[in-house]
Amino acid sequence: MVHRVIPLIAEAASWPVLPYAMGDEAGTLRDQLQRPLHDLRISVTDRCNFRCSYCMPKEVFGKDYPYLPHSALLNFEEIARLARLFVAQGVRKIRLTGGEPLLRKNIEVLVEQLAALRTPDGEPLDLTLTTNGSLLARKAASLKAAGLNRVTVSLDGLDDAVFRRMNDVDFPVADVLRGIEAAQRAGLGPLKVNMVVKRGTNEQEIVPMARHFRGTGVVLRFIEYMDVGATNGWRMREVMPSAEVVQHLSAELPLVALEPSAPGETAQRWGYADGAGEIGVISSVTQAFCHDCSRARLSTEGQLYLCLFASRGHDLRSLLRGGASDGQITQAIAGIWHNRSDRYSQLRGAGMLAPTEKRIEMSYIGG
Ligand code: SAM
Ligand code: SF4
Ligand code: SF4
8 A cells, every 4th residue: 555655854864953832832732723732543553354345345455455564563662652752742632543453463562551651740641442342352351451441342233234244244243242341341431332324324223223322321423424535435425414313313212412521522412311321423524523623643654644534644653763852753743733734524514625635544544
C-alpha cells in the first residue's frame, strides 16, 4: 500500500527550526481554527480478522493485499515515546485502534507503557481501545490488569446471520457478546458498543440492539455509514441519518435529549425516558462536528494524520528513527497541529469540496 506523506526532514542531520510558540498562555496547543489537541488515536496494526464491507471489503483486502511489513510498524517504545510527547502538549485521551488492535502481539505491554504516562499535572490518561470484540473474552482481564480503562466494541447487529454477513468471515455474534460480558466483568467500563447503520443491510437491528443493551450500563452508539477511504463503494442512499435512527427508536422506546458530556464529544446523547440508560448517535455525514474536532491520528507506521479524511500524513517515524531529540519532535508536532485547518465533513456538508486525492483507509488509520 502506498501512502503519501509529507516529509518533515530533508536529511536526518538538519532539523527544522519552527517559527511558532508551542501552545498559548494556558499551555494549550491550538490549530488554525483554535481547536486544541486533546485526543490521540493510535493504530497498532493495519491487519484485521474481519472483512466488514464498509471498511475492508474482501475484494480489495484479499490474501495478496500488501500489508505493512513488521519493520515498518512503530515498535512499542516508539509509540510510547511519541505518546509521552503528545501528552506533554495537551493530549488527555489515547485510544488504541487499527485494523484490529487485539491482533497486535503483546498489546498488553504497550497498554502498560501508556498507562504509566502522566499529564503535566500528574494525572493518568483516559486510556481506551476500540475492538471488534473477537478476542476480547480471552484478553479482557489481562488488558485491565495492564491498565486499560475502557473498551469500545463494534457490533453491527444481534441477528447471527446479519452479523456473519457484515463481518464477512462468518464470525458468530455469540463470541462477541461473550467478549462484551468479559469486558464488563473485568471492569473495562462504562462500555460503549458502536453499531454502523447501513440502510438496506442492518437497520432492522436497531431496536433489538437497543433492547438488548438498555439497562445494562452499556452505551450503544449508532454511527452513520461514512464515506471514509476509497474501497467501500460508499453511496449516500445507504446512509441512515441519525435523525431517522432516533425517530425510529423513539417510536418503540421513547427518548429524551441529553446534554453533551464533554466538549469535542462526537456522539449526541439521548436518554431512555424511563431512565434505563442512554444511547448515542454519531452523525459524521449529516451533521459535521469538525468545529471542535480535537483528534489526531497516528498510523501504524508513524504518520500523523489530522483528519479521518486526509490524504496525507506527516512522517514522525523518520524523526524517531533519524535520531531527533524530544525537543525536536515536540516542535514538529506543535508545528503540524498549529498549521491544521482540516474540516472535511463540514465542507462536504456545505457542498464546498473539490474532488479529493485518494483518501486513506479506515483500517490503516483507525476509527
Ligand atoms: N477493528 C476495530 C473495530 O472494528 O472496532 C477497530 C478499528 S475500526 C476501523 C474502528 C471503527 O470504525 C469501528 O467502530 C467501525 O465500525 C468504524 N468504521 C469503519 N468503517 C466505517 C465506515 N465506513 N463508516 C462508519 N464507521 C466505520
Ligand atoms: Fe476490521 Fe474493524 Fe474494519 Fe471491521 S471495522 S474490518 S473489524 S478494522
Ligand atoms: Fe475531525 Fe476531519 Fe472528522 Fe471533521 S472530518 S470531525 S476534522 S476527523
